[in-house]
Amino acid sequence: MANIMSSALSGLLATQRSLDTIGHNIANVNTEGYSRQRVEITARPPEYTALGYIGTGSSYTSVRRDYDGLVEGQLRDAGAEAGRYSSMSGVTSRVSELLGSGVNNLGAQLQSFFNSLSDVSTNASSLATRTTLTSSAQTMASRFNSLDTQLGALDDELRTQISQSVRDVNGFTQEIATLNAKISEAYQRNPNALPNDLLDRRDLLVRKVAEKVDIQTFEDANGSISINVGNGQPLVLGAKAVEMSATVTPDWTLISINGSNVTSGIRGGELGGLIEARTQGVARLRTEIGQLATAFVNAFNTQHAQGVDLNGNAGRDDVFSIGSFTTNASAPVVNVAAAPGNAGAATLSYQVNDATQLQATDYTYTWTGSAWRVTDAYSGSEVTPPLPGIDVTIGGGAPATGDQFMVRAARNPAGDIPNGQLIKLNLSDAREWAAAAAGSPADSKDNQNMQALMGIAKQAGVIGGASTLDVAWASVESRIGALARGNTLASDAATTSLKNLTDRRETTAGVNLDEEAANLLKMQQTYQALARAISVADNLFQSVLQAAG
Amino acid sequence: MRISTQMMFQNSLSAMQRQQTAMARAQEEIASGRKLLSPEDDPVAVSTVNQMEKRNSKLTQYQRNIDFATGKLQNQEGLLSNMQDRLQRVREISIASNNDLGNANTRKTFADELKGLRDDLKRLVNSTDENGDFVFSGIYAKESPFVPNGAPPPDTIPNPAITTTTPVNVEIGEGEQVSVSNYGTAFLASGGSDVFAALDTMIADLEAGNPVAAAQETIIAGVQDQVSLTQSTIGNRINRLDQAFENNDTEGLANTKVLSRLRDTDYAEAITKLNQEYMALQATQQSFAKIQGLSLFNYIS
Structure with a gap:
């Protein structure tokens, strides 16, 4: 009788733990990174009697989390990959859209400017066509300027994002270091009873760091996770986090740890993606647009100065300018x-x-x-x-x-481009377009210089040593298109693989409410049965007492 | 396989997001009429499209130039044809003055008529266009081909400011140009045969009661040939312009067909896609609501 009472009581306690854990699981159904927990119940050691061993009930031995270390490691790598490509494709897709197609495209704007030159060449003395040319030149310059301004704004945004990304990493590593301290303390107390919720939280944070920057992780003997970044610089060493810092200037992105430059070692994760997108997507494109602008302005001004305008004056050599740059001679x-x-x-x-x-x-x-x-x-x-x-x-x-x-x-080229003004149009009097060849009189209908100016569009050697403006720009568009496309495909692939791994993690570690409900019912019934057993034991005891009385 | 509640929720949610993205894309393609919205959609196709659009824009420009050049040349042709009529009449008078022996009155009348013809020719060759530019001064927009002589006779001379006969060429195709200019000084006063000097001499001769001299008649015949030659040159140029227009038009049409295939939305396809995505999204939403409503907890009291 004493036995039934104590067996039932032990079961009652174990069942209570199970019910607590079910409640904990349900409460954390939406907690990011949570692994469902289970109470391990085992039979208590039996009692020896002359007739054999008599059972003594059950007890809970541990609370375990359903966790797959292999998937966790793969998730980190996939997170770094997805972080890198989704941040890169985010930037390069926007850049690609900025370049655009149709009439808004820079190439189309250049073409329409050259068309206006052609209009003037057919009727060089007409003020109407000349005025149209002036406004077409302004439109083209504005397109260069708005493109550069938009890319500049995007660059500013990326600078902020890079700094934010580094701050996020520091926040995570700080918390990981704190968790390391608590976990290793628990580990030293009892390596078999670890705080599951802290382990989950730490795994999640390590994953989040990996999404920001590619890392290597090491678990040491007392349960701490240390993290290295780049070419082996430590970010977390046991209970100590090392601050990462970012210096992001218009020309440079400098990531350092303890004063040493680790930028070149950072390739993966959101940070790696942002740095690369800033370089290959934005900075490089701005230089490509700058090269086009500089080559165009130089070629146009140089040729324009060869002609004669409607007033009979030599053509000006500063129709367009980039800061103080107008021609080779002025740099x-x-x-x-x-x-x-x-x-x-x-x-x-x-x-x-x-x-x-x-x-x-x-x-x-x-x-x-x-x-x-x-x-x-x-x-x-x-x-x-x-x-x-x-x-x-x-x-x-x-x-x-x-x-x-x-x-x-x-x-x-002159180091002094004013904000938002890559190319400036300096000619405002339409009579100043120098359409006529050198030696022509005022009010000439001669268009030889205008034709030479039109020829710049297709003239080899105007840009990049041997290329034409047309070809140079087409290759920039192809590069950006291919870059954006490649990043989008890579990002889709990385996101899919991250999703599959997340699903795999969820398969093991995720909470299923129906399952918890079923377990709840099961444990409720067990609890009721155990309570019943205690009540039966009590009845039996009362019967004995009455018989004795 | 074991499925977590979170995963069920997340997967349905991302499915809906994906379908919404696809729907938005299809909608954008329908609204804009273009399936290539950014170079990344298809870098190779976009590059081809950009090149072809540039080419088409250039072809449109050539057509504008051709229209302009044709207008200019047709105007010149009209004026030249009027000049030719006047010159023909000068020829007739010159012949008649030689047939009509000794009739001083008739010759006086002829002289008066020649004066009128001379003024006509002067006016025709010094015509200006809609911009006030001289039609037959080539590159010299504001210089008339002929000007009054400070010390007559003759009372009209070629404008000494016109020192070259540089043509004004208009671009009508890749590397193809047509001149739209003609110099009045070239066809009315080339070499020693100046039509106004000859007319002055003829008028003086007739007024003196003499017939037109053979030398002057030769000059007029020579000028007539020059004007005819100019007319036929203009005719040839207009033919070339027509031909170039045809060529550009054909190329433009062919380009537009290719462009449209590469760039423009195939509406049947886009609308079908939109419908498919719409149905899929609707199905996902309905199943999501149903699945989310299912829970064992509903049955625990």
């Missing part, structure tokens, strides 16, 4: 700002010497300790100066190892 010396973190005293300046030779790229100068290493900022390949179309002068004091400079001559 000033531009001082380049040192990269953030430069420790040395070296200075660098550049001057465009031939806008027709400028390539659609920027150049990074890095002091290796013994020499300046010059690389193409987008392909990363090494370049041997002299740079095409650019004179670079290095002066000032001694550089420190790792000091960097960025030469963006094609984008900014």
